[in-house]
Amino acid sequence: MIEISHVNKWYTPSFQVLTDCTTSVTKGEVVVVCGPSGSGKSTLIKCVNALEPFQSGDISVDGTKVNDPKTNLPKLRSRVGMVFQHFELFPHLKIIDNLCLAQEKVLNRSRDKAMAKGMQLLERVGLKEQAQKFPANLSGGQQQRVAIARALAMDPIVMLFDEPTSALDPEMVSEVLDVMVDLAHEGMTMMVVTHEMGFARKVANRVIFMDRGEIVEDAAKEDFFGKPRSDRAQKFLSKILSH
Amino acid sequence: MFGNLDFDVIRRALPYLFFEGMTFTLTLTGLAALGGLVFGTALALMRLSGFKILGRIAGVYVDFMRSLPLVLVIFWFYFLVPYIGQWVTGASRPISVGAFASSLITFIMFEAAYFSEIMRAGIQSISRGQPAAASALGLTYGQTMRYVVLPQAFRNMLPVLITQTIVLFQDTSLVYVLSITDFLGAASKVAQRDGRLVEMYLFAAVVYFTISCIASYAVRRLQARIAIVR
Ligand SMILES: Nc1ncnc2c1ncn2[C@@H]1O[C@H](COP(=O)(O)OP(=O)(O)OP(=O)(O)O)[C@@H](O)[C@H]1O
Numbered sequence A: 001m002i003e004i005s006h007v008n009k010w011y012t013p014s015f016q017v018l019t020d021c022t023t024s025v026t027k028g029e030v031v032v033v034c035g036p037s038g039s040g041k042s043t044l045i046k047c048v049n050a051l052e053p054f055q056s057g058d059i060s061v062d063g064t065k066v067n068d069p070k071t072n073l074p075k076l077r078s079r080v081g082m083v084f085q086h087f088e089l090f091p092h093l094k095i096i097d098n099l100c101l102a103q104e105k106v107l108n109r110s111r112d113k114a115m116a117k118g119m120q121l122l123e124r125v126g127l128k129e130q131a132q133k134f135p136a137n138l139s140g141g142q143q144q145r146v147a148i149a150r151a152l153a154m155d156p157i158v159m160l161f162d163e164p165t166s167a168l169d170p171e172m173v174s175e176v177l178d179v180m181v182d183l184a185h186e187g188m189t190m191m192v193v194t195h196e197m198g199f200a201r202k203v204a205n206r207v208i209f210m211d212r213g214e215i216v217e218d219a220a221k222e223d224f225f226g227k228p229r230s231d232r233a234q235k236f237l238s239k240i241l242s243h
Numbered sequence B: 001m002f003g004n005l006d007f008d009v010i011r012r013a014l015p016y017l018f019f020e021g022m023t024f025t026l027t028l029t030g031l032a033a034l035g036g037l038v039f040g041t042a043l044a045l046m047r048l049s050g051f052k053i054l055g056r057i058a059g060v061y062v063d064f065m066r067s068l069p070l071v072l073v074i075f076w077f078y079f080l081v082p083y084i085g086q087w088v089t090g091a092s093r094p095i096s097v098g099a100f101a102s103s104l105i106t107f108i109m110f111e112a113a114y115f116s117e118i119m120r121a122g123i124q125s126i127s128r129g130q131p132a133a134a135s136a137l138g139l140t141y142g143q144t145m146r147y148v149v150l151p152q153a154f155r156n157m158l159p160v161l162i163t164q165t166i167v168l169f170q171d172t173s174l175v176y177v178l179s180i181t182d183f184l185g186a187a188s189k190v191a192q193r194d195g196r197l198v199e200m201y202l203f204a205a206v207v208y209f210t211i212s213c214i215a216s217y218a219v220r221r222l223q224a225r226i227a228i229v230r
């Protein structure tokens, strides 16, 4: 579903953020990406839907090459759901309109269809009553659940998550993770940057560990948590698991 | 000192002052603000587009307009527009556009320079995550601007935009150089005709002051409300 091969990216000629990253996510797979701050996790996941350009290598999603200038990027992105650390709901639109905007403007769904789909997804994340409110009136956990619903409204073939719970107060983390666990159990293909190792243990198929722009470890969950091969991954794991 | 002043002249001139003069002033202000906002937003988008040449053109335009006295622009434009029109359409004679059209175009072009700086600041005040989220949903650049970035930029900047429009409202009085009957022009004509300069100019000042004050008060109320929403 996602093929990443030999991706290199520089922000400046002297600063390389991604070094020869190669990995893939197959259909129905849940891949967790972890690693220390600044290791390039966000950058890598943003390369997948071309929110960030990269200088060499290839990425393809469902057979479409994202770094091909001929690729219709808006169309490709509309099939790839993305959830951000800071939710990024549109503050000037009501919750329901946050869910309808792209359905109407990108997928050309009628207002009625978009509303129906939107309400169905809000119900699914337990926020039907909030449809007419503005994002600022919702808690962080609620906003992030809306953001997930907004991405799902586009019927994505794959979902990308960039630290979806790290901006949340601790008591709101689980309400968001629950939604993500459900999604995983339904067979959604997911690439998730997160430090929630409980989530990884529960639903991940593979874990990728990044450090200084490199994919240091790319292993099945059991192997990763069993005995990571690299020192760096071991250190990282013992650090975050001791919390 | 007010002993020999005749304030009744104002009462008699009221219909003329307001139905002709103020109507013109408000129409010019409204249309110029609207046109200036649209053109100014286009300039702001050019400057932020990432295309060097577009940005440079818009930047030079804005700097040029902002370094000229408005009176001169009004004056020169009035005399030049007919010839520009002739050149553009290839007509055999200068095109007559009339004082209203000429002054409206002038104000739109002049105000656009100021509105563009306001809208630029407004667009830059939106966090980069917002356009990123919009793109991630599949919206095109144009749709992202239209449905996500510009509405927020406009809302955040509304108090400043209105404040600039109040300045514009006062500046429209400069059309007197084209002997147009705006509010000040009307007051001035009555003043000359009846020889009541002090009364009429005093009254004009009070009217400009009152309207601007009310508008400023409204802006402060609005600012407070926006602060709550955010
Ligand atoms: N636009 C940019 N220009 C220059 N450097 C950048 C830019 N964006 C990110 N970086 C740098 O690239 C490196 C990788 O950033 P990235 O956000 O991908 O890390 P991350 O693994 O997601 O870290 P975190 O856990 O803090 O989110 C960091 O050192 C960061 O400072």
Ligand SMILES: [Mg+2]
Pocket (backbone or CB within 6 Å): A041, A042, A043, A162, A163
């Ligand atoms: Mg990050």
